[in-house]
Amino acid sequence: MLHAMRKGASGWLAKGLLLLLVASFGVWGIGGDMLTSSVGSNVIEVGDTSVSLGEFQRDYQRNLNLLSARFNTQLTQEQARQFGLAQMTINQIASRALVDEKTKSLGLSADDEAVRKMIQSQPAFQNQFQQFDRFMFEQFLARNGYSEGEYIEIVRNDITGNQLFGTLSQGVSKSPAVLVDTFYAFLAEKRTAKYIDILDSSIGFAPAPTDEELEILIKENPENYSAPEYRKVSYILLTPETIAADTEISDEDLKAEYDARKSEFDTPERRAVVQMIFENEEKAAAAFKKISEGADFAEVAMSDLQLTPSDIDLGMMSKTDLLPELQGPVFDLENGGVTQPVKTVLGWHVAKVEEIVPGEERDFNAVKDQLKKDILHGRAQELLYAQATKLEDEFAGGAKLDEAGQSLDLTVVTTDWIDASGNDRTGTPVASLPSATGLLTEAFARQVGDEVEVSETPEGGYYAVVVNEIDPAAIKPLADVKEQATQDWQSNWRHEEARKKAEELLDKLSGGETLDKIATELGLTVQTSSPVLRSGPAGELSPVARDGLFDLEPTAYGVNVNKAGNGTLLYGVADIIPADPAADQDAYTQMSEQITASMRAGILAEYENYLQKNIGISVKEELIKEYF
Template sequence: MPPDGWPVVSRRSFMLQILRKSVSSWVGILILLLALGALVVTLFHPTGPGGGSGPSGKVMATVGDSPISETDYQKLVDRAVARERQRTPTITNPDFIKAGGGEMVLQQMISGKAMQAFAGKNGMAISRRMIDGEIASVPAFHVNGKFDEPTFRRLLADQRLSEQELRDSVEQDLLRRQLLQPVVAGTSVPRGMAEPFAALLLEVRRGSILPIPSAAMPDPGKPSDAQLKAFHDENKAAYTLPERRAFRFAEIDSFALAEKARPTAAEVRKYYDEHQQEFGGVEQREVRQVVIRDEAAAKAFVSAVRGGKPFLEAAAGEGYADVDTVLGVHSAADLAKTVNEGVSKAAFALKSGGVSDPVQSPLGWHVLMVDRILPAAARPFPSVSAEIEKKLTDEKTTDLLSDTVAKVEDRLQGGESLGDVAKSLGIAVQTSPALAADGRLFDANYQVTRVEQPLLPKAFDADPGEGPQVVELENGRYALLEVTDVIAPAVVPVDKIRADVEMAWGIKARSDAAKAEAERIAAAVSKGETLAQAGAGKALPPAQSLSVRRLELTQMAQQGQQVPPPVVLLLSTPKGQARVLAAPGGQGWFVVKVDDVTPGNLAEAPQLVDAVRQSLLRDAGNEMAESFVRTIERDVGVRRNPEAIKQVNSRLTGAIAQ
């Protein structure tokens, strides 16, 4: 990891990373989520004052009159760690707290409650209907494109959320939108502010990189027992076995359910007769529409089109692109369900190319145009029977699986054992050995093998005290799961792994020697010597010369390509100076020297200024939103309890304290 102050290349703007403080707060993340419409994230936002049980445990902070309890904090930390495990399978709650995740969660809770209190204080409210609509729009709660109550309940149970907690989360999210979107929309960045940053991207640096391999350093010999023990004590984390869990599981046989769900010939024929519109048996129309808020403007739009103005040209004047006007191909019944009965009647009263009078709905005034009419031409039953059979089988399998899962959950919650339930379903129970979260299996001699086990993330998310449960796997598969043993993290004694510790000690000793040599050479170069002069007499690889432009490295980072850390260091080292940087894995060190710096010339790429301005504008919006939230917190009043925060976090990290 580079020393503090050295830039790190990522997919964010390289220039902004070097010259500006990165905005990584939850506010910036929230704005991005709003842009993507990712409401499902609210499943894991803080609970509001009405959610779940009352405060319990220590009060970690008070926002206005609303306390943030230890219990609620612990719950959110658990959820945050569960999400992070999707990217870092071995992470534990203590790891998360020590990395600053606990403070991030607490600040989220404080900010959420502060905005909720501020909104209430200023008469802002979210209706139950709005909350219902947001929940119903979450794709995770859908089956066959529609909101499904059993799926909704099951996912809440998987996340250990009550419905009220979810509603409070959604309410907070909607309040955040109302409060923050106007703030973000009002930001601006002058062109003059962007020009220096754009010029810096065009800067060219020339320099050299000299590797100092650890392998080129003298053999440090064997360590004494005292040296080995001290090294082991200093690096306990490296010799700590992670938490491991053993569990039993039994996968529900979806293939057997699919066989039970296969429809009869009569059911297939009935579906065909009742859904003629799916098979061309009813007339359909390809329709376009615009929705205009004002009736007079809508009538003027109709007059213009009937007077000869192309529909798409008139729509463009209302801010619609071609694709925005497409309503698609619908039967009369489908269009009535998709929009409303009035719109459907208006569309099916038109001739091909015709434009309707304005039709009112809660959204405004709809003006419709029929692109083409598709006459009824039913596909014969024999040609579609297999298609219908598959559709009905899939739907019935989904329903049967959902019903089976619900019944199994009820039985497990009623106290039946995993073995008894599995036996009644005719499915085999399997046992997994104690595995780490990433699938590693440690034997008595601490040798490691890796076991592929798709249930591992679920096993580590599960609360062992809750007993057996039903969990969802990928592709609509489900399994019964029971955690049977939890082995806490433990330090392996040095005498059990002496050879490994000796090897690591030797690598560290050589790396320390390489660092000392790199620092000696860097100091000599900074005083005027060349790299060749400073490294004379040493068995070192030759220095590599290179010339880099910041813009090219920025583009590499944005494309997901890794920029070598020594090249990154070249960008922040002053002309004529040298700095050192560790190579990964203790392999050695680099000496990086900058020979020349050529300032950027905006005349070479004048369009770059606008691109940089947009990048600055995004960050400015994040910073404005964050500043606004801090102002809200001051208005509402936030009182942290440092002693309680310290005690709770100490307890959470104490699981691996040595």
Template sequence: MLNALRKGAGGWIAQLFIALLVVSFAVWGVSGFLTGFQGDTVATVGKTDVSAQQFFREYDLAKRRLGQQIGQAVTDEQARLFGIPGQVLGRLVTEATLNDEADTLGLGVSGETLATQIKDDPTFQGPTGSFDRNRFIQVINNAGMTEDQFVAELQKSYVRQQLASAVVGAMEPPDAYLRAFHDYLNEERSIAYLVLTPDQVGAVADPTETELTTFFNENKSDWRTPELRSVSVVRMTPEDMANTGDVSDEEAQKVYDSQLATRFTEPERRQVEQIVFKDMADATEAASALADGKTFDALKADRGLTDADVDLGLITRDKISDPDVAEAAFSLTEGSVSGIVEGRFGPVIVRVTAIEPEVVTSFEDAKAEIKQELAAARAAQEITDQFDVIEDARAGGATLQEIASNYGLKLVTYPGIDATGNNVDGVAIADLPGGNELVSAVFESDVGLENNAIPIEGGYVWYDVTAVSADRDRELSEVREKVITAFKTAKVDEKLTELAEQNRDRLARGDAIDDVATEIGVEPATADAIKRSTQASGALTAQAIQEAFNGPKGYAGVAPGADDAKIVLVVTDVTVPPYFSGAPEMAETEQRLSGDLTNDLLQQYIAQLQDRLGVSVNQATLQQLIGATDPGV
């Protein structure tokens, strides 16, 4: 909201400030615990403070914006996970840096200029397009600001704009820079290439014991088992609780009858065409022609009408707004033409070309679905009723096993879950109740701790961590077969890489790719007009496309292919389209590069200011404002 309110600092300078949300952290960081602050100060740059009230207002607005994006209220913990405190603090410190320097230089802006900008801001204009004071007050109050606070903030934003404009201006990239960028983006290459697959090097023998042990020890970290946690879980969802056997046919019949017309009946639909006439005389003439044997299509052609001009579509009766036309259309047989209908917009003649009859789903066909819905609704209510009962039982010391037994629920034990939701074999656990949310909660808990229920799928999951196994190096005996497979895969890759490099060297010496392909038994392929931005397609991988730009015409290289293959390529042609200074197609690129250069310079300027002025952060106040206990944000 404040970004909109600070429209006076809009344009390219404002966009740069958005890009500088966290630039300050690269210079001064926020990890230290500092003292000597007033309790209402979060940070200080030079002689300029970032107040607790200012930080909290911006922090709250940032949380609300994030909540609108994800569709739920954002807690302090979630805000920290998204990096919101750091982003807000970084921006406020950057603004304070420029404010402090502007005060030192005596920069300012007139009240008349501020008043004009506020009056002309569309944010504060009413339905008539003019300034609406009531809307102005409402908007700034919603942003958590008083009128004086807003005007003061707007004044500061204009001063910051003055300072930034004076330092960096609107930088224009040099023509040589644009030319180099143009050439880099638009250079095109043609290549010829070979795809070598693992089949080309044949089978690899099993390793000896010495080879296997050596390979295992050299890659021991690949077999390291992560921290694993054993978990007992009780789930209560509508799916678990719903019992269609408790729903009688009579109850289902009542629902069916009440929804028969709206849900279980597909009304008749007809393909309807109509010709509207300018007056009754015109319609009478047309009707007479039809009676004498002229077809509806011929009548349509005589009047220069297309199918789109007369076709109402395949529609239900209620979709035809004129009741007389609807009555006529739904009284005809398929393929027949009506007489003259006195419609709302003039005389009409209607034709029906197709009829889809009404379809009614019988009670027998709908019964199972209705019973499932009724059972699920009852289960949802039962879950609401049982939740407090189970929570009370947990508070009274009942175990999950006792709860499952007493309330007809199922206790499931997972002997080993890692922090990514995989089992002891590294395979994702299917249908894990609560999914990633449960996994995160499990790794934030510990053995013997009482945990809050996790809401899922209209129900809840209760869990207990029953054991924790620290991460460790596995013994060879535990993963022997996997290590053998990895050894053989590595050997195949080693041999295939050697073969690819041998043939790359031949191509680099000038050997014809067709001759090389024939000798190793593969088909050569080509690709033309490749740019650095060309997307991977077919056998040509993204790595191969980039490899094609690693040398001049005649350059040969090797790149990974799909399915453990290797791609051997040679550059056969290089084309760079001509560059024209000031060409329209370069306008967007020039603007983007100008922004990049300006942004880089402004970042350096702010970093130098912060180094000279000094930046301090009051961690104690900051942690209180964001609801954190850790010393960092």
């Protein structure tokens, strides 16, 4: 079947089939009866486990960092609230504590060896040789704000949690065939429609509306006839470009910078390296002996270690790319040379150089412009920060924007009326507005009289903005929008008349007249749509007409808006194409697997629901809201 079938299956199951789990998964919504306010500094209590505000804050900040990294921007507290980050953190902590309480009561545990194996088996902590890399593990801990002890306890909790939940759903190995067949038959059925399209333009003459009718239209659709909010604002903008323009760099400074960074501008020698790593010196020496006697390096790697050429290829490496113990032996070789066995923390290495690309030195004149740019940028950032700090001090002392600008000899710019998009009252973009990210947004988020603050831009600049006047958004006078409103009213009238006409014709069809005869009388052609599923693309039909098609009996007809929104369809069922699992076995199998997974998830969710009620969860929601 079509790719749309797969989309329909996954999308429908995700939104429809999992509805049976809503009640049970509501456990992690933490119901109102759980949101008590017990005495003490703890914000979450699960059985005998208590979580302090500080512990909650650490988990919350960790989640905020992870979410910020996912969106490649630092989220604000307001954005975090919109994402429901506090509730998500509550759910995570409660889930972890709930599992911990139950596993302890059952005597389930995971010893240190099991935890160690679990951590070392995770791909995120393994190097290119599928070996545990302590450095990668420590980097992960640092990035995510875990101590080693905290992460070990999380892994231990996961293992015991798997012991607790792992066997609950094992009895559901396959979803019942009758259930899969029923869902598949419903979702994979296709239909085609026979229809005529009665366009609004076919109605022709439309009466002129009265002022009262136009007023009603405008009142019902104010966004179409309103002028945006306009503001007059003043701002101070500090950018690296303005600072750098006033900064001179001498040749002596440039030469000193070049000498300090000379190695940075030189391209080091690089070598194409292949290597094998053995667990002991004897095996490494035996492999080296074979190669010395004429055996091919790659063939020895395959025979001794079952490694393919891609497995042993390190690519082009500079000297510092290699482990310290390998740097000398590898870079002392001629092209095609092989090292004696070399011991490192990873084992015993035998390496071969397959290509040498000489290094290159760039002289002062070749990098002079880059040096000047870098120095200017560095100095500008220092000067900008110093200026921004002085500006903050002025505001902290009670200075207004213009007073601070005068005191620090900074330019204060005042705009005429602008909207939130940076346009003037004629809708023309104001060319003089700076492109500093955030400035315009903040200008339309503040109110007249708010305290002045210094904000930083992602581009490395700073700004302070105040609102001088606000002209609120308002519906335009009828005289200003009468022409547009009249056209809209007449378009709506034609559309409604086209629909009435289609409904009158629908009555004729119900009385026994044929669609072909009606089409002939109107000078139209009966069209047939391409086959469509219940979900996914609607083809030549509008989505609502497609939905209506699947509600129709085979001999019935319906009326609905057309795809372009400029007319009305009078349509009926042309053909029904039953679901055929053999035509797309992959979609059928996918549906079966998703139903099985949903049934298993339902069992687990019901057990979690039981645990919550049995063990008890208390959350100080109001206290958490105060901080987050």
